[in-house]
Amino acid sequence: MTAPEVPANQLVERILATHVNERFVKVAESLTPRLNEWxxxxxxxxxxxxxxxxxxxxxxxxxxxxxxxxxxxxxxxxxxxxxxxxxxxxxxxxxxxxxxxxxxxxxxxxxxxxxxxxxxxxxxxxxxxxxxxxxxxxxxxxxxxxxxxxxxxxxxxxxxxxxxxxxxxxxxxxxxxxxxxxxxSAVSPTQAVEPANLDDELWTKMDEVSMRTLRDCMQSVLEDGPRRDRRLWSGDLRLQALTNYCTFKDYSLVKRCLYLFAALPREDGSLPACLFEKPKLTPATDYIVTYEALYGVIVYDYACASGDLETAEDLWETVLNSMKMALSHVSPEGKFSSEGPGWKFLDWAEGLDTNAGMHGTTIFCCKAINKLAAMLGKNEPYTDIVAKMTAKAVDFFDEKQQVFVSGPSNQVSWASQAWMALAGALPPATCKKALLNAMASETSIKPLTPYLFHYVAEALAVSGAEKECLELMRHYWGGMLRAGADTFWECFDPKNSRASPYGDCHNNSYCHAWSCTPSYLLRSVLRDYLREGAESRKAAVV
Amino acid sequence: MTAPEVPANQLVERILATHVNERFVKVAESLTPRLNEWxxxxxxxxxxxxxxxxxxxxxxxxxxxxxxxxxxxxxxxxxxxxxxxxxxxxxxxxxxxxxxxxxxxxxxxxxxxxxxxxxxxxxxxxxxxxxxxxxxxxxxxxxxxxxxxxxxxxxxxxxxxxxxxxxxxxxxxxxxxxxxxxxxSAVSPTQAVEPANLDDELWTKMDEVSMRTLRDCMQSVLEDGPRRDRRLWSGDLRLQALTNYCTFKDYSLVKRCLYLFAALPREDGSLPACLFEKPKLTPATDYIVTYEALYGVIVYDYACASGDLETAEDLWETVLNSMKMALSHVSPEGKFSSEGPGWKFLDWAEGLDTNAGMHGTTIFCCKAINKLAAMLGKNEPYTDIVAKMTAKAVDFFDEKQQVFVSGPSNQVSWASQAWMALAGALPPATCKKALLNAMASETSIKPLTPYLFHYVAEALAVSGAEKECLELMRHYWGGMLRAGADTFWECFDPKNSRASPYGDCHNNSYCHAWSCTPSYLLRSVLRDYLREGAESRKAAVV
Structure with a gap:
């Protein structure tokens, strides 16, 4: 993604100096992949x-x-x-x-x-x-x-x-x-990938296209898109890493990216949302509260997938620092407010209010870091804040409409429901209902990007709405396939082939990392559900 | 220059094969200059x-x-x-x-x-x-x-x-x-050149600009223009070589170019008008009767300037072969006819009839080759044909108008007068009068290119019209200087800055070899005249 011009309230942040961590740079350099060429x-x-x-x-x-x-x-x-x-x-x-x-x-x-x-x-x-x-x-x-x-x-x-x-x-x-x-690509085209055994032509094709999307983004870093911006963004990194773990399993490249970010903290410890490898390692001026908070989650996901606790231990302080910016937006009572400096990106949807979504994101990230702490034999750092914020989540819940609402005008959006569900802010059944209510509403703010579509899909899956998750995937990523996609896109509007966050679709990227998650959803999140379905269908036939 | 599409009567010539003379190629290669860089x-x-x-x-x-x-x-x-x-x-x-x-x-x-x-x-x-x-x-x-x-x-x-x-x-x-x-350039920008001692700011500037034009065309061959076509044409070569002899004196580069042409005869011995060095030595499909006939003149000029008779001897057979095409147009009575195959280029002026001009050119070339034979202690090969053609020149002379006329409509052109004068077809005083008459006529065909302007200027000078020659130079090359030329151009119409032989002046070359001759005219052809003038002016002052 390409960030818009820096808003005035972010400019002040530019005076914060970056303190390059040379040891981390060296670790990252030692992990530079030798690209496969064919x-x-x-x-x-x-x-x-x-x-x-x-x-x-x-x-x-x-x-x-x-x-x-x-x-x-x-x-x-x-x-x-x-x-x-x-x-x-x-x-x-x-x-x-x-x-x-x-x-x-x-x-x-x-x-x-x-x-x-x-x-x-x-x-x-x-x-x-x-x-x-x-x-x-x-x-x-x-x-x-x-x-x-x-x-x-x-x-x-x-x-x-x-x-x-x-x-x-x-x-x-x-x-x-x-x-x-x-x-x-960092990945060979002949690399063996465990068969997904998807009992359906659409899911098989979707899995293939997801993997191709991911493969072409896997270069000397996990790029957001090989056409544009051709560089590492932490928000994209998380989704690529998750998909990578259940396909190519290139742990080394994810580790490299984690160290690259960790090598570039500002003096307050905060991490850039994006960085440049060439001509020399440099942080972008984009600091996104959301993306930074997800850094700890990426380390946690990595530790779970790779078993490499040593890296998680080495990056622990970086993880703690990366939560500071998000937590600075949380009131003593435990309520997140999007007021204050920093860009809260959840999606490119116009007018999206981020208060509820960021509240959910922050809980989600704190919980993952707590789990990482447990894996490392440390005290969980965010037990209190998770408890407080979870309790406060009801403040965002509109009992009458049975949806989470956000901001001064009580905006209903898919983003708010998704992140509250992923955070487990309310019981799964309530979150499922909230998700389906928002999705059924004509006036709710819909996602524009596959980035948010992913989190909506994952939220559905983890809230017990697996069927609706598959329906969404069939409609959304399936829509790209029906439109002829060979790789999944940076943005997709089924009704408008000229939609673009940049004003002109000729500048869109049509192989975009944050769009590659169907393989992760099908192979990991929905795996048991799909197997049970296949078995019960088999049983029915017998 | 860029040749027009090959006329149908030339296409038949394409079946003639080129027999590459490998020995000549080797000599040319051994003379490849190491370019100066600054x-x-x-x-x-x-x-x-x-x-x-x-x-x-x-x-x-x-x-x-x-x-x-x-x-x-x-x-x-x-x-x-x-x-x-x-x-x-x-x-x-x-x-x-x-x-x-x-x-x-x-x-x-x-x-x-x-x-x-x-x-x-x-x-x-x-x-x-x-x-x-x-x-x-x-x-x-x-x-x-x-x-x-x-x-x-x-x-x-x-x-x-x-x-x-x-x-x-x-x-x-x-x-x-x-x-x-x-x-x-093959020539160093610091190479010492004998001072021209030109007693006039315009001539000094014109000499400078001529030399810069020549320098920038002197690359691994004498290019026609470093912008376009960036390659060796024999017609341009002659004028560059003459200017080179009285300035940079790079005999080796001229010798290389002579061998390059000699290396590429067709099976009938004829030489291309142009050749390509890269990616491998190849003759162009352009065979120009005029340019080919001038090959012997270039060898003669070279021998006179350098004293290198060995090269002239080595190229003697090539020289004789290069006259065949022109001589095939001469009737048993000694009259040149432009009917028959081959392009007779004298200038880009539209509608120019070439019969008289080619008659003069052929005499001019034969005479030079006769002189070369004498230098080499050989029998003069063209004594008879020169005598016959000189006698026939009167057939082209219109006594009433006192000009040479050409073709079925008795066309009057500067080209015809220039080449008849250079050939010495009639006494200098007659030729001078013919030149001045044609130049004074509103309806005569004027030159379009500096190539022909050069030969008109030289014809004036050798016919005793030195004053008019200088006047022409002041008007024509001086006009380019007044227009801001840093190097002399491929074509120049004082009244139309958009004139072009190619339809659009953006495709003109503004540093063009065939335009570099003022240094030759001032330093060589007009040298004595200018000295005498300067001396008599000095005497008058005293």
Whole structure:
């Protein structure tokens, strides 16, 4: 995700210096993965033709086999679209040769890397976005001498490549051969993953697409998206890590990311929401109260999954410091208030009030850290605060509507219900009812991002609404699949293929870490439920 | 120059195979120059403001010193123009750093390399040209990590660089420092050149600009233009070589070029008008009767200037073969006819009839080769044909108008007069009169290119019209200087700054070899005349 301009109340925080923990930097460096590289070739050259029945309003049509392409000649204004069949992050290369009287001029090509059809069927410029248009995935290159091997030096994230021949010369045309991508990931494409044994085509496909999404985000860190922002955000990290534990089980990369964050505390101990590896390790200026509070949860999840208590012990002080900012918003009576400095991100949904959601988040995080303390043989640090805040949760509960409400206007949102449920703020049955009530309401604030959709889905599952969780997944992530997703997206509005938090969907990321959790939900959270279902269906057949 | 599409009557020639002379290739390779490289910095950042009194309708205004530039920050949509003070061919580099909260996105820059103001004051695309738009000197680049040293990998030819920041991000802006060009040439910028002792500011400036033009064209071969076509044409080579002999005296580079052409004869012995060094030595499909016939003249000029008769001897057979195509157009009675295959280039002027001009050219070339034979102690091969053709020259002379006429409609052109004069087809006084008559005529076909302007100027000088030659130079090359030229141009229309042989002046070359001859005219052809003038002026003062 790309953070909006820093609000005035956050600017004061910039005067806090970062104290780089060099020991933690060294640990993180020692865990830098050697990326797997593998070569893949496009499957065919295609064109898109209009089809109003599809999500993107178009449908791919075969134009040329890659074998045919080798002998086709292209000149000024010609273009074609390569389809690699599915998504990858990597480096494009090809051999460019010429046919004609003489190669008497340079060749100018425009290459546009597409994750979805719009990227390659529409002009990307001008782009009506409030974030940087430098993210747009197109390159114009000039090649002086032919034949030539062309290696694109930047990593791109794509399924499609639109190749436009801006010009050759009247004396020659160009031919493309040996087109390939050197795909990269911390995870090998051949890595064995335990079969999910999902008794359903949709869940099997959803699991596959989740894993591909995660794989292409797993680089030298767990990136939020290989197209944009190509870097480590702690909120995304948690969801990637959970999915990773039940698929690729790359504990080392998660550990590296935990140390990278821990290496960059400010003088008050707080951790950035995001960091930059290159050209040197630097914290982003984004400090998100929510994401920071989740740091301890990520360490707890990691310790549970990997059994590596030594790391958890080493990061314990960092964990405690990372709760300070969230806890500074809690009144002596134990009620969270979103007033005060710091960005409380729960979702990009417009106008979302975060008081109730943050109250739930804070309880949730404190409980996880308490459990981590128990694993490490320490005193649980937040017993009192959890008790107080849990007791105060009823303050957010509207008995009449049977939902949690938030803020001065008693806003009803999915976010509030999800986080209160995950916190176990009220009994599961009450939380389930609250979730279903909010979801049934026309006026409640719905999620915009898969990040919050995940937490809603998980909240449903842990509150006994497994059926509704699967229904939500079928509708939401299943909707992306029906729209043609090869990897899950940064945002998805089933009714609007142009929805974007950034003003222009051309700047969306369509392989986005926080969207990869169906594998985690299916393989872990819903595992027993799905098995029982399968068994009872089998029993019924017998 | 860029040749037009191959006419149908030339296509048949393509079946003739090239027989690469490997020995000649080796000699040429052994003469490959080690290019001089030197660093230069821009003088200032400028802007252009409208000024209808100037040739390009604008005037440079100082904006920032380069020292100021270092601390200026640039974001989306910002731009500036660098002025390097004069022209060079080379590689741009700079250091790009950032100021702001975070460098949270790539930077996209557009760099446009300008030889003249239009290149950097106007949008180059779309370009209404019949040659390749890939020649246009702009690059769009994306830089992922800042700070970064940016080295542009392609050589460009420029005085100005327009730097457009397409985007940074709302969180940071960029700064430019250590901007420099690694200029390259076979000639060192510090190479001592004999002073021309020109007793006039205009001639001194014209000599300087000629030499800079030549220097920037002197690369691994004598290029026609470092912006376009960046390669060796024999017609351009002759004029460069002549200018080189009275300035830089780099005989080795001329010798290399002579061997490169000699290495690429077709099976009938004919030589290409142009060749490509990269990626491997290849003849262009352009075979120009005129340029080929001049090959022997270039060898003759070279032998006279360098004294290297061994090379002339080695190339003797090549020289004889290179006349075959021109001589095949001469009737048994000794009259040249432009009918028949092959392109007879004398100038880009529209509708120019080449019969008379080619008649003169052929005599001129045969005479030079006869003189070369004499130097080598050989029998003069073209005594008969020179006698016959000289006698036939009167057939082209219109006694009434006192001009040479050409073709079925008795066209009067500067080209016909120039080449007949250079050939010595009629006595110098007649030729002088013919030249001045054609130049005075409203309806005669005027030259479009400096290539023909050179031969007109030289024809005037050798026919006793030195004063008119200087007048022409003052008007024509002096006109480029008044228009702001740092190097002389591929074409120049004093009345139309948008004139172009290619449909769009953005595709013109403004540092063009065939335009560099004022140094040769001033230092060699007109040398005695200018000295006498200076002496008689001195005598008058005394």
């Amino acid at each position: 070569i893949e070739h496009p499957l065919e050259a295609i064109t898109f033709e209009p089809d109003p029945s599809t999500y993107f309003g178009c449908r791919a049509r075969h134009k040329h086999t890659i074998d045919e392409l080798k002998s086709l000649q292209w000149g000024r204004g010609d273009e074609f679209i390569l389809d690699f069949g599915s998504h990858r992050a990597g480096y494009l290369s090809f051999h460019l040769s010429a046919e004609g009287l003489n190669v008497d001029a340079p060749v100018r090509l425009k290459l546009t890397f597409g994750e979805v059809p719009y990227d390659v069927t529409e002009e990307l410029h001008p782009c009506n976005t409030w974030i940087s248009t430098s993210w747009l995935p197109d390159e114009t290159i000039n090649i002086d001498w032919l034949p030539s091997d062309v290696d694109m030096p930047r990593r791109y994230s794509f399924r499609y490549v639109r190749v436009q021949v801006i010009d050759t010369s009247p004396k020659f045309k160009v031919l493309f051969s040996n087109i390939r991508v050197r795909a990269v | 660093i230069e910095h821009p003088l200032e950042a400028i802007t252009f403001e409208p000024d209808p009194s100037t040739y390009f309708g604008c005037r440079a205004r100082h904006k920032h010193t380069i020292d100021e530039l270092k601390s200026l920050q640039w974001g989306r949509g910002d731009e500036f123009i660098l002025d390097f003070g004069s022209h060079r061919a080379g590689y741009l580099s700079f250091h790009l750093s950032a100021e702001g909260l975070n460098v949270d996105a790539p930077v996209r820059l557009k760099l446009t390399f300008g030889e003249v103001p239009y290149d950097v004051t106007e949008e180059l695309h779309p370009c209404n040209t019949w040659i390749s738009t890939s020649w246009l000197p702009d690059e769009t680049i994306n830089i992922d990590w800042l700070p970064s040293d940016v080295d542009m990998p392609r050589r460009y030819s420029f005085r100005y660089v327009r730097v457009q920041v397409i985007d940074t991000s709302p969180k940071f802006k960029v700064l430019f420092s250590n901007i420099r060009v690694r200029a390259v």
